[in-house]
Amino acid sequence: MRLKVFALPGDGIGVEVTREALRVLRHVCNKWNHELELTGGLLGAIAIHQEGTPLPELTVRLAKQADATLMGAVGHPDFDNYPPHLRPEAGLLGLRKALGVYANLRPVKAYPSLLDSSPLKNHLVEGADMIIVRELTGGVYYGTPRGITGEGAEMRAVNTMTYTRPEIERVARVAFRLAQARRKKVTSVDKSNVLENSQLWRLVVTEIARDYPDVQLDHLLVDNCAMQLVLNPRRFDVLLTENLFGDILSDEGSVLAGSIGMLPSASIGDQLPSGAFAGLYEPVHGSAPDIAGKDIANPLAAIGSVAAMFEYTFGLKEEASNIEAAIQTVLASGKVTPDLRPSGPPASTTEVGEAVCAAIG
Ligand code: IPM
Ligand code: MN
Numbered sequence: 001m002r003l004k005v006f007a008l009p010g011d012g013i014g015v016e017v018t019r020e021a022l023r024v025l026r027h028v029c030n031k032w033n034h035e036l037e038l039t040g041g042l043l044g045a046i047a048i049h050q051e052g053t054p055l056p057e058l059t060v061r062l063a064k065q066a067d068a069t070l071m072g073a074v075g076h077p078d079f080d081n082y083p084p085h086l087r088p089e090a091g092l093l094g095l096r097k098a099l100g101v102y103a104n105l106r107p108v109k110a111y112p113s114l115l116d117s118s119p120l121k122n123h124l125v126e127g128a129d130m131i132i133v134r135e136l137t138g139g140v141y142y143g144t145p146r147g148i149t150g151e152g153a154e155m156r157a158v159n160t161m162t163y164t165r166p167e168i169e170r171v172a173r174v175a176f177r178l179a180q181a182r183r184k185k186v187t188s189v190d191k192s193n194v195l196e197n198s199q200l201w202r203l204v205v206t207e208i209a210r211d212y213p214d215v216q217l218d219h220l221l222v223d224n225c226a227m228q229l230v231l232n233p234r235r236f237d238v239l240l241t242e243n244l245f246g247d248i249l250s251d252e253g254s255v256l257a258g259s260i261g262m263l264p265s266a267s268i269g270d271q272l273p274s275g276a277f278a279g280l281y282e283p284v285h286g287s288a289p290d291i292a293g294k295d296i297a298n299p300l301a302a303i304g305s306v307a308a309m310f311e312y313t314f315g316l317k318e319e320a321s322n323i324e325a326a327i328q329t330v331l332a333s334g335k336v337t338p339d340l341r342p343s344g345p346p347a348s349t350t351e352v353g354e355a356v357c358a359a360i361g
Contacts, residue, residue: 004067008059010073011287013288014044017298032318067313074092104133105308106263127234128234139161139243201242222245261297262298329359
Protein backbone atom coordinates (compact mmCIF):
# COMPACT_ATOMS: atom_id res chain seq x y z
CA MET A 1 0.00 0.00 0.00
CA ARG A 2 1.10 3.58 -0.57
CA LEU A 3 0.89 5.71 2.58
CA LYS A 4 0.96 9.47 2.25
CA VAL A 5 1.81 10.84 5.69
CA PHE A 6 2.36 14.43 6.73
CA ALA A 7 4.37 15.02 9.92
CA LEU A 8 4.01 18.10 12.13
CA PRO A 9 6.42 17.69 15.07
CA GLY A 10 5.50 21.17 16.39
CA ASP A 11 7.05 22.35 19.65
CA GLY A 12 8.89 21.13 22.73
CA ILE A 13 8.88 17.37 23.21
CA GLY A 14 6.70 17.12 20.08
CA VAL A 15 9.95 17.06 18.11
CA GLU A 16 11.48 14.14 20.01
CA VAL A 17 8.37 11.99 20.30
CA THR A 18 7.50 12.49 16.63
CA ARG A 19 11.03 11.45 15.66
CA GLU A 20 10.48 8.14 17.46
CA ALA A 21 6.95 7.74 16.07
CA LEU A 22 8.37 8.17 12.56
CA ARG A 23 11.08 5.62 13.34
CA VAL A 24 8.34 3.11 14.13
CA LEU A 25 6.30 4.17 11.08
CA ARG A 26 9.28 3.60 8.75
CA HIS A 27 10.09 0.31 10.43
CA VAL A 28 6.54 -0.99 9.97
CA CYS A 29 6.45 0.19 6.35
CA ASN A 30 9.69 -1.68 5.65
CA LYS A 31 8.54 -4.84 7.34
CA TRP A 32 5.11 -4.99 5.63
CA ASN A 33 6.37 -3.56 2.31
CA HIS A 34 4.35 -0.36 2.28
CA GLU A 35 5.58 2.57 0.27
CA LEU A 36 5.84 5.59 2.57
CA GLU A 37 5.58 9.08 1.13
CA LEU A 38 6.50 11.31 4.06
CA THR A 39 6.47 15.12 4.12
CA GLY A 40 6.98 17.51 7.00
CA GLY A 41 5.66 20.94 7.91
CA LEU A 42 5.36 23.68 10.50
CA LEU A 43 2.73 24.12 13.20
CA GLY A 44 2.61 26.02 16.48
CA ALA A 45 5.37 28.15 17.97
CA ILE A 46 7.96 27.00 15.45
CA ALA A 47 5.62 28.19 12.69
CA ILE A 48 5.17 31.56 14.40
CA HIS A 49 8.92 31.91 14.72
CA GLN A 50 9.62 30.95 11.11
CA GLU A 51 6.50 32.10 9.23
CA GLY A 52 4.79 34.58 11.57
CA THR A 53 1.65 32.46 11.97
CA PRO A 54 0.85 29.30 14.00
CA LEU A 55 -0.88 27.72 10.99
CA PRO A 56 0.78 28.52 7.66
CA GLU A 57 -1.38 28.02 4.55
CA LEU A 58 1.09 25.48 3.24
CA THR A 59 0.54 23.35 6.35
CA VAL A 60 -3.21 23.26 5.75
CA ARG A 61 -2.70 22.40 2.08
CA LEU A 62 -0.24 19.57 2.76
CA ALA A 63 -2.43 18.17 5.54
CA LYS A 64 -5.43 18.09 3.21
CA GLN A 65 -3.40 16.35 0.50
CA ALA A 66 -2.08 13.67 2.86
CA ASP A 67 -3.92 10.50 3.86
CA ALA A 68 -3.02 11.17 7.47
CA THR A 69 -1.24 13.80 9.55
CA LEU A 70 0.90 12.96 12.56
CA MET A 71 1.18 15.84 15.03
CA GLY A 72 3.62 16.07 17.96
CA ALA A 73 2.65 18.91 20.31
CA VAL A 74 2.14 22.66 20.26
CA GLY A 75 2.81 25.31 22.89
CA HIS A 76 5.69 27.50 24.00
CA PRO A 77 6.23 29.77 27.03
CA ASP A 78 7.27 32.65 24.70
CA PHE A 79 3.58 33.12 23.91
CA ASP A 80 2.08 32.69 27.39
CA ASN A 81 0.80 36.26 27.46
CA TYR A 82 -0.54 36.36 23.92
CA PRO A 83 -4.25 36.39 23.04
CA PRO A 84 -5.60 32.96 22.03
CA HIS A 85 -5.65 33.60 18.26
CA LEU A 86 -1.93 34.44 18.22
CA ARG A 87 -0.80 31.52 20.33
CA PRO A 88 0.74 28.24 19.08
CA GLU A 89 -2.40 26.38 20.21
CA ALA A 90 -4.44 28.34 17.64
CA GLY A 91 -2.50 26.47 14.95
CA LEU A 92 -3.74 23.09 16.16
CA LEU A 93 -7.32 24.31 16.66
CA GLY A 94 -7.33 25.77 13.14
CA LEU A 95 -5.94 22.55 11.70
CA ARG A 96 -8.59 20.39 13.40
CA LYS A 97 -11.28 22.68 12.00
CA ALA A 98 -9.74 22.79 8.52
CA LEU A 99 -9.58 18.98 8.39
CA GLY A 100 -13.10 18.60 9.81
CA VAL A 101 -11.94 16.03 12.36
CA TYR A 102 -14.85 16.34 14.76
CA ALA A 103 -14.34 13.13 16.74
CA ASN A 104 -11.27 12.72 18.91
CA LEU A 105 -10.77 9.14 20.08
CA ARG A 106 -8.69 8.84 23.23
CA PRO A 107 -8.28 5.25 24.46
CA VAL A 108 -7.40 4.94 28.14
CA LYS A 109 -6.11 1.58 29.29
CA ALA A 110 -4.53 0.36 32.50
CA TYR A 111 -1.58 -1.69 31.27
CA PRO A 112 -0.88 -4.60 33.65
CA SER A 113 2.84 -3.83 33.80
CA LEU A 114 2.16 -0.19 34.67
CA LEU A 115 -0.22 -0.66 37.58
CA ASP A 116 2.46 0.53 39.97
CA SER A 117 3.11 3.62 37.86
CA SER A 118 -0.36 4.92 38.64
CA PRO A 119 -0.70 6.76 41.97
CA LEU A 120 -4.13 5.11 42.32
CA LYS A 121 -4.61 1.81 44.14
CA ASN A 122 -3.98 -1.20 41.89
CA HIS A 123 -7.31 -2.88 42.63
CA LEU A 124 -9.18 0.21 41.40
CA VAL A 125 -7.17 0.70 38.23
CA GLU A 126 -6.71 -2.91 37.20
CA GLY A 127 -8.72 -3.84 34.11
CA ALA A 128 -9.82 -0.29 33.28
CA ASP A 129 -10.25 0.00 29.52
CA MET A 130 -12.23 2.83 27.99
CA ILE A 131 -12.25 5.12 25.04
CA ILE A 132 -13.05 8.78 25.45
CA VAL A 133 -14.82 10.25 22.43
CA ARG A 134 -14.28 13.97 22.63
CA GLU A 135 -16.13 16.32 20.27
CA LEU A 136 -13.29 18.28 18.70
CA THR A 137 -14.44 21.07 16.38
CA GLY A 138 -17.22 22.78 18.33
CA GLY A 139 -18.25 24.00 21.75
CA VAL A 140 -16.63 26.76 23.74
CA TYR A 141 -13.30 26.31 21.93
CA TYR A 142 -14.79 27.79 18.77
CA GLY A 143 -18.02 29.57 19.77
CA THR A 144 -18.58 33.25 19.06
CA PRO A 145 -18.96 35.90 20.35
CA ARG A 146 -15.72 35.71 22.26
CA GLY A 147 -13.12 38.15 23.48
CA ILE A 148 -12.11 40.66 26.12
CA THR A 149 -13.55 44.17 26.08
CA GLY A 150 -13.27 47.26 28.29
CA GLU A 151 -10.53 48.61 30.52
CA GLY A 152 -9.78 48.38 34.24
CA ALA A 153 -12.84 47.68 36.35
CA GLU A 154 -14.95 47.58 33.17
CA MET A 155 -13.08 44.63 31.71
CA ARG A 156 -15.30 41.80 30.58
CA ALA A 157 -14.50 38.46 28.95
CA VAL A 158 -16.93 36.38 26.92
CA ASN A 159 -16.80 32.85 25.51
CA THR A 160 -19.70 31.02 23.97
CA MET A 161 -20.47 27.34 24.31
CA THR A 162 -22.44 26.41 21.24
CA TYR A 163 -23.55 23.16 19.60
CA THR A 164 -25.96 22.47 16.79
CA ARG A 165 -28.00 19.30 16.54
CA PRO A 166 -25.96 17.89 13.59
CA GLU A 167 -22.69 18.52 15.44
CA ILE A 168 -23.91 16.41 18.36
CA GLU A 169 -25.46 13.74 16.14
CA ARG A 170 -22.38 12.95 14.12
CA VAL A 171 -20.01 12.58 17.08
CA ALA A 172 -22.62 10.56 18.98
CA ARG A 173 -22.82 8.12 16.05
CA VAL A 174 -19.05 7.64 16.20
CA ALA A 175 -19.35 6.76 19.90
CA PHE A 176 -22.22 4.30 19.41
CA ARG A 177 -20.47 2.56 16.51
CA LEU A 178 -17.30 2.18 18.60
CA ALA A 179 -19.34 0.79 21.49
CA GLN A 180 -20.90 -1.83 19.19
CA ALA A 181 -17.42 -3.26 18.63
CA ARG A 182 -16.60 -3.13 22.36
CA ARG A 183 -18.63 -3.74 25.55
CA LYS A 184 -21.70 -1.99 24.09
CA LYS A 185 -21.96 0.81 26.60
CA VAL A 186 -21.93 4.57 26.05
CA THR A 187 -21.73 7.04 28.92
CA SER A 188 -22.61 10.55 27.78
CA VAL A 189 -21.17 13.28 29.97
CA ASP A 190 -22.65 16.77 30.29
CA LYS A 191 -23.68 19.49 32.73
CA SER A 192 -27.38 19.48 31.93
CA ASN A 193 -28.36 20.54 35.45
CA VAL A 194 -26.90 23.97 34.64
CA LEU A 195 -26.27 24.46 30.91
CA GLU A 196 -28.82 24.64 28.07
CA ASN A 197 -26.00 23.52 25.83
CA SER A 198 -25.80 20.28 27.78
CA GLN A 199 -29.58 19.88 27.72
CA LEU A 200 -29.48 19.82 23.92
CA TRP A 201 -26.50 17.45 24.09
CA ARG A 202 -28.42 14.99 26.29
CA LEU A 203 -31.60 15.24 24.19
CA VAL A 204 -29.81 14.55 20.91
CA VAL A 205 -27.62 11.74 22.28
CA THR A 206 -30.73 10.06 23.73
CA GLU A 207 -32.44 10.26 20.32
CA ILE A 208 -29.45 8.86 18.45
CA ALA A 209 -29.25 5.98 20.92
CA ARG A 210 -32.53 4.61 19.52
CA ASP A 211 -30.68 3.72 16.30
CA TYR A 212 -28.32 1.50 18.33
CA PRO A 213 -30.62 -0.69 20.44
CA ASP A 214 -27.79 -3.13 21.21
CA VAL A 215 -25.87 -0.36 23.01
CA GLN A 216 -26.73 0.70 26.54
CA LEU A 217 -26.67 4.46 27.15
CA ASP A 218 -26.31 6.25 30.46
CA HIS A 219 -25.70 9.88 31.35
CA LEU A 220 -23.35 11.38 33.93
CA LEU A 221 -22.89 14.94 35.03
CA VAL A 222 -19.33 16.03 34.38
CA ASP A 223 -18.47 16.74 38.02
CA ASN A 224 -19.63 13.29 39.06
CA CYS A 225 -17.83 11.79 36.06
CA ALA A 226 -14.56 13.35 37.19
CA MET A 227 -15.01 11.53 40.48
CA GLN A 228 -16.15 8.19 38.98
CA LEU A 229 -13.09 8.14 36.71
CA VAL A 230 -10.86 7.61 39.72
CA LEU A 231 -13.36 5.85 42.04
CA ASN A 232 -14.68 3.28 39.60
CA PRO A 233 -12.90 3.51 36.23
CA ARG A 234 -13.97 0.02 35.13
CA ARG A 235 -17.58 1.25 34.80
CA PHE A 236 -16.65 3.11 31.59
CA ASP A 237 -16.59 1.63 28.10
CA VAL A 238 -17.16 4.52 25.68
CA LEU A 239 -17.26 7.95 27.30
CA LEU A 240 -18.84 10.54 24.99
CA THR A 241 -18.51 14.23 25.75
CA GLU A 242 -18.13 17.75 24.37
CA ASN A 243 -14.86 19.48 23.60
CA LEU A 244 -13.83 21.19 26.85
CA PHE A 245 -15.11 18.45 29.17
CA GLY A 246 -13.26 15.91 27.03
CA ASP A 247 -10.04 17.88 27.21
CA ILE A 248 -10.17 17.93 30.99
CA LEU A 249 -11.42 14.38 31.58
CA SER A 250 -8.82 12.84 29.28
CA ASP A 251 -5.95 14.36 31.24
CA GLU A 252 -7.54 12.95 34.37
CA GLY A 253 -7.97 9.58 32.66
CA SER A 254 -4.27 9.46 31.85
CA VAL A 255 -3.58 8.85 35.53
CA LEU A 256 -5.13 5.39 35.06
CA ALA A 257 -2.60 4.60 32.36
CA GLY A 258 0.28 5.63 34.60
CA SER A 259 1.29 8.80 32.74
CA ILE A 260 -0.05 11.28 30.23
CA GLY A 261 2.88 10.15 28.10
CA MET A 262 0.91 6.95 27.42
CA LEU A 263 -2.23 8.36 25.77
CA PRO A 264 -2.46 8.33 21.96
CA SER A 265 -5.35 9.84 20.04
CA ALA A 266 -7.01 9.73 16.66
CA SER A 267 -8.99 12.69 15.36
CA ILE A 268 -11.29 11.63 12.60
CA GLY A 269 -14.09 13.10 10.53
CA ASP A 270 -16.52 11.56 8.09
CA GLN A 271 -15.68 8.26 6.48
CA LEU A 272 -14.29 8.62 2.96
CA PRO A 273 -15.92 6.71 0.05
CA SER A 274 -13.06 4.19 0.38
CA GLY A 275 -14.17 3.43 3.94
CA ALA A 276 -11.05 5.05 5.39
CA PHE A 277 -10.90 8.10 7.64
CA ALA A 278 -8.72 11.07 6.81
CA GLY A 279 -7.24 11.67 10.18
CA LEU A 280 -5.07 13.73 12.44
CA TYR A 281 -3.10 11.66 14.91
CA GLU A 282 -1.91 13.38 18.05
CA PRO A 283 -0.62 12.30 21.44
CA VAL A 284 -2.83 13.70 24.22
CA HIS A 285 0.09 15.31 26.06
CA GLY A 286 1.40 18.81 25.43
CA SER A 287 4.80 20.24 24.51
CA ALA A 288 6.21 19.98 28.08
CA PRO A 289 8.80 22.77 27.66
CA ASP A 290 10.38 21.87 31.04
CA ILE A 291 11.68 18.54 29.72
CA ALA A 292 12.04 19.39 26.02
CA GLY A 293 15.28 18.52 24.26
CA LYS A 294 16.50 16.21 27.04
CA ASP A 295 15.62 12.91 25.35
CA ILE A 296 13.56 11.84 28.38
CA ALA A 297 10.00 12.36 27.09
CA ASN A 298 7.82 9.27 26.74
CA PRO A 299 7.30 8.56 23.00
CA LEU A 300 4.67 5.84 23.53
CA ALA A 301 1.68 8.17 23.11
CA ALA A 302 3.07 9.30 19.75
CA ILE A 303 3.91 5.71 18.77
CA GLY A 304 0.42 4.61 19.83
CA SER A 305 -0.95 7.34 17.59
CA VAL A 306 0.89 5.72 14.65
CA ALA A 307 -0.88 2.46 15.53
CA ALA A 308 -4.19 4.32 15.48
CA MET A 309 -3.28 5.74 12.05
CA PHE A 310 -2.73 2.24 10.66
CA GLU A 311 -6.07 1.18 12.07
CA TYR A 312 -8.39 4.06 11.18
CA THR A 313 -6.88 5.69 8.10
CA PHE A 314 -5.22 2.74 6.42
CA GLY A 315 -7.41 -0.09 7.72
CA LEU A 316 -4.23 -2.10 8.38
CA LYS A 317 -5.20 -3.90 11.56
CA GLU A 318 -2.28 -6.33 11.63
CA GLU A 319 0.27 -3.51 11.56
CA ALA A 320 -1.70 -1.63 14.23
CA SER A 321 -1.94 -4.59 16.58
CA ASN A 322 1.74 -5.40 16.12
CA ILE A 323 2.69 -1.90 17.23
CA GLU A 324 0.36 -2.17 20.23
CA ALA A 325 1.78 -5.55 21.17
CA ALA A 326 5.32 -4.14 20.87
CA ILE A 327 4.39 -1.29 23.22
CA GLN A 328 3.20 -3.87 25.78
CA THR A 329 6.41 -5.87 25.37
CA VAL A 330 8.53 -2.79 25.97
CA LEU A 331 6.46 -1.83 29.02
CA ALA A 332 6.84 -5.32 30.46
CA SER A 333 10.60 -5.20 29.86
CA GLY A 334 10.85 -2.16 32.13
CA LYS A 335 12.67 -0.12 29.48
CA VAL A 336 10.60 3.01 30.02
CA THR A 337 11.06 6.76 30.46
CA PRO A 338 11.17 8.44 33.92
CA ASP A 339 7.48 9.51 33.89
CA LEU A 340 6.57 5.83 34.36
CA ARG A 341 8.79 5.57 37.44
CA PRO A 342 10.73 2.44 36.44
CA SER A 343 12.34 0.43 39.22
CA GLY A 344 15.62 0.29 37.27
CA PRO A 345 17.45 3.07 35.41
CA PRO A 346 15.10 5.00 33.10
CA ALA A 347 15.43 4.69 29.33
CA SER A 348 15.72 7.62 26.93
CA THR A 349 13.13 8.66 24.34
CA THR A 350 15.38 7.23 21.63
CA GLU A 351 15.92 3.94 23.44
CA VAL A 352 12.18 3.43 23.85
CA GLY A 353 11.59 4.09 20.14
CA GLU A 354 14.34 1.65 19.21
CA ALA A 355 12.98 -0.93 21.65
CA VAL A 356 9.52 -0.74 20.07
CA CYS A 357 11.07 -1.35 16.61
CA ALA A 358 13.08 -4.28 17.97
CA ALA A 359 9.96 -5.77 19.56
CA ILE A 360 8.11 -5.51 16.24
CA GLY A 361 11.02 -7.43 14.76
C1 IPM B 1 -5.23 18.62 23.78
C2 IPM B 1 -4.55 19.92 24.06
C3 IPM B 1 -5.11 20.99 23.13
C4 IPM B 1 -6.59 21.14 23.41
C5 IPM B 1 -4.40 22.35 23.22
C6 IPM B 1 -2.92 22.22 22.95
C7 IPM B 1 -5.01 23.37 22.30
O1 IPM B 1 -4.68 20.27 25.40
O2 IPM B 1 -5.18 18.15 22.62
O3 IPM B 1 -5.79 18.02 24.69
O4 IPM B 1 -6.99 21.83 24.37
O5 IPM B 1 -7.38 20.55 22.67
MN1 MN C 1 -5.59 18.73 26.64
